[in-house]
Every structure is written in structure tokens, then in C-alpha cells.
Amino acid sequence: MTNCNKCESNAMQCLKMNILMDMKFYMRTYFAVQQHKTINAGWQQCLNWAHQQLHENDAPVHLLTARGSDKEAIIIAEITLEYERMIDGGRAMSVKRLMNG
Numbered sequence: 001m002t003n004c005n006k007c008e009s010n011a012m013q014c015l016k017m018n019i020l021m022d023m024k025f026y027m028r029t030y031f032a033v034q035q036h037k038t039i040n041a042g043w044q045q046c047l048n049w050a051h052q053q054l055h056e057n058d059a060p061v062h063l064l065t066a067r068g069s070d071k072e073a074i075i076i077a078e079i080t081l082e083y084e085r086m087i088d089g090g091r092a093m094s095v096k097r098l099m100n101g
Helices: 011-026 043-056 095-099
Strands: 028-034 037-041 061-067 072-079 084-086 092-094
Touching: 028 043, 037 043, 037 095, 043 061, 043 072, 072 095, 092 095
Parallel strands: none
Antiparallel strands: 028 037, 028 061, 061 072, 072 084, 072 092
16 A cells, blocks of 8 residues: 555545545536526526526526635526527626525
8 A cells, every 4th residue: 555645644545535625626506596586506407497487587597607615606608588698708796695595
């Protein structure tokens, strides 16, 4: 069994810990926002929710994404009855505000 050069622990255990740490920072969460309604879920769940909301109210739904450590989520798509449009370089919204509804 080999040891890690940095921390002198078991190399495999150190590798697993580094992978877990990377996942914490790179895993994304998604938000869907329509007027004052918000959902926080995976991409597909947000997309399904957006389509459900459009049947009740025709206001556009914005899809946003953020990593676990981000303080702001970025708008990445807009869903309406007529189209689904990806947005490059969309405006940012506070994650804290999105989480509190």
C-alpha cells in the first residue's frame, strides 16, 4: 500500500477524499423561477416544472444554475409557450433569495 506524498495517509483514501471535495464544488443545482414561484431541483425536474407552470400561467420561466459554493445563480435559459431559449451570459440572482422563495 502506498502513501500520499502530501499528507502521509493511504493514497487511495486520499484520492477518494479529493474526489469528494471536487464533487462538492463542481456539482450544480438548478432553479426554475416564474414570477414569485421558485423550485430548486435537478435540470429535468426544473424543466418539467416550468412546462407545468406555463399551462397554469403564461409568464416566462427562467432556469438558473449555481454550484454549491456560489452566492449567485446565473440565468441559463428562458422557457415560454412559444420557445425554449438558452441564454449565454445571463444576469445573476442571489442564491439566498432563491432558496428563501
